[in-house]
Amino acid sequence: MRVAIIGGGLAGLTAAAYLSEQTGIEGILFERSPQLGGRAFTYEKAGFTLNYGAHAIYGLDRHTISNMEKELGLSFASRQVDKRKVMYEKANRLTPAPLDFVNLVKTDILNAKEKVRFAAEIAAIIANIHQIKNYATLGDYLADSGADEHVKELWEHLVCSNFFITPEDARQVPGHVISAYYHNLFLSQRPVNYILGSWAVITNQLKLKMEASGRWQLALQEGVDGLRYEDGRYVLKTKTREEAFDKIMFAMPVQQVVKLLKGTPWEPFMAPYENNRATEVMVYDIGLSRVVGRPFSYISDMNHKMFITDVSATDHTLVPEEGQLLQGIAYLSDDSFPEEADRKAYLEARTAQMEALFDKHYPGWREAIAVKRVSKKAMVQSVKNVAGNRLLPIRVESAPFYFCGDGCEGKGELAERAFSSARRAAELLVAELNKYAVGMR
Ligand SMILES: Cc1cc2nc3c(=O)[nH]c(=O)nc-3n(C[C@H](O)[C@H](O)[C@H](O)COP(=O)(O)OP(=O)(O)OC[C@H]3O[C@@H](n4cnc5c(N)ncnc54)[C@H](O)[C@@H]3O)c2cc1C
Known part of the structure; x- marks a missing residue:
């Protein structure tokens, strides 16, 4: 089976690394930039290593990258951010961020009664019995919660920090998303870590794995700008060639998928995802x-x-x-x-x-x-995880493609969503290959 992956960011590279383990699959990974990594692109300048997007891993021991470490044989070192040196500043006062029970005791953000309330909320999230999962949004939960203003403010601020959004958007994050995200994070023994050496440590290994299989090629500076169906296969068009494939996997921001499928027979399937905000x-x-x-x-x-x-x-x-x-x-x-x-x-x-x-x-x-x-x-x-936006499923009903990336359905947020959706997309594609192989016998 011949597979094309469009996009060489964390998602595309992850999918390619998993698929490269299958002897029955060969393929090409197309990337329009001169380098791999997408938003996790890393470069050196004046002795500094800079990432386009940062390389903090939230909840490392429960993160998809830990599954990948075992399954793909990745090797990387990491270091925990010193929790005692994580501070919040409010009205010119500095105080420890209440990231764990020690900091919660020390922080000035909440008074004693509010600390008890917040500790009870953390315990309920950990036990998976917090009511927030039944509310449409964080804002709806807070409005109904009877909590003191400082507790509400803390919830909003936590969501701002982990989802990189404003308080207005934080109030729009669905309750079930918050419940699942913080259940994972509060249970983690390694809440915030950096991969030592930046994202390049991961992207280089994924690339090597893909290349070592001998079944995958890398097409850098080859943006895909067209797609059609012909004689039972999908023909991809770049500036320099046309190539036919059995399966196509999109590993790029949803907005760019929508653009690429404009004017094709598959354009209507993308309509529900057109107005997503990043x-x-x-x-x-x-x-x-x-x-x-x-x-x-x-x-x-x-x-x-x-x-x-x-x-x-x-x-x-x-x-x-x-x-x-x-x-x-x-x-x-x-x-x-x-x-x-x-x-x-x-x-x-x-x-x-x-x-x-x-x-x-x-x-x-x-x-x-x-x-x-x-x-x-x-x-x-690429898709802000707030009410009104719709994450792209890995398979869209009636569309013959696979989708992955940080705007797709998957576990976690940010890079974890790119990794988890790509891992799942590869798994689904392999299952389809196996079904096809059984049918051929
Ligand atoms: C400032 C900042 C800070 C961040 N901090 C963190 C953090 O601390 N922790 C964390 O987990 N995440 C963080 N992120 C998020 C993380 O970087 C992204 O979630 C992740 O890199 C997304 O990967 P992706 O593969 O889904 O998409 P992308 O990286 O966007 O990859 C898509 C690729 O597809 C290519 N492409 C697009 N169209 C075409 C086409 N037509 N043909 C061929 N190729 C195409 C693009 O060039 C790109 O390389 C941060 C991001 C930013 C910007």
Whole structure:
């Protein structure tokens, strides 16, 4: 069976690595960029290793990447973010983020009564008996919960931080999504870890595995721009060739799948997913020639809904000797602005707030800059997991394709959704191959 995977990000590479284990499958992975990785693309600059998207793994011991480690024989080292150095800032006061019971006791975010309430909520989530799973959204649950304002604010802020979204969007996250996500995270022994050495450690191994099979080819700088059905096979068109395949797997953001299938017989199947909104943030990465200060590993500004991670405090492999790598991320509201100039002004204001946060906690950073990268609109997740949006299923009824990526149905959020949907898509495709093989006997 000949398979094409379109997209060489984490999802496409994961699917290719799993499929490359099957002797009955050969294929081509098409990637339109000159390099692999997609939004997990990693590059070196002035001795710093920068990721386009960050490489924090939430709940490592319960994360799909741990299944992949065993099943695909991946090898990587990781390091836990120091929980005692994860801080929240509210109205100019710094306090430990209540990430576990020790920090919950220490934090100023909640008073004693509120701490008891929040601890009971965590216990209910862990026991899978929390009522939130029966509510359409977090906002509906909070409105009905009778909880104090600080507890409500904490729930919203937690969801903002883990889903990279504003409080308005946090209130729109479905209750069952929150219940499943925090059940996993609160049970984890390794809540926030970095893969030492960045995403490249993973993408390189997936690529090697695929190539070592001898059955898979890599087509870089070959964007797929057309698809048709002919003589029982699917013909993909790129700028330089046309190739026929038995199966097609899309491993790219849903918006790009919709675009590629426009004008084909399969366009109608994509209609329910056309209006999905993506999660977008502003990213402000700075590589510093010296450690200008290390007051904490992570500071989340509750007033302005932005955070700074001292990435090199956890992953020292990414910086030259004595260097420091800080990443600022600001959640963005996707309100429509009447004029482009209004949106520009909004983004400029967010940039100024971010710089003020750097000034406050990392004085001297401006003079120590060795590398700087600011992206005012980075896509963190191709489908924001809020009510009104619809994640793309791995199989869509009546459409003959497989779909994976962080906008597809799967376990977890962000990169875990890319990994888990790709792992499942490969599993379904192999099951279909086996069914076909039995039918041929
Ligand atoms: C700032 C930021 C911070 C993040 N932080 C984290 C984090 O800490 N932890 C975490 O787990 N996740 C994080 N993420 C999210 C994570 O990076 C993404 O979820 C993940 O990389 C998505 O992978 P993907 O394979 O689904 O999609 P993509 O990476 O978008 O891959 C799709 C690929 O398809 C290619 N493509 C598209 N159209 C075509 C075509 N027509 N033909 C050929 N190729 C095509 C694209 O070039 C791309 O390479 C972050 C993301 C950002 C932006």
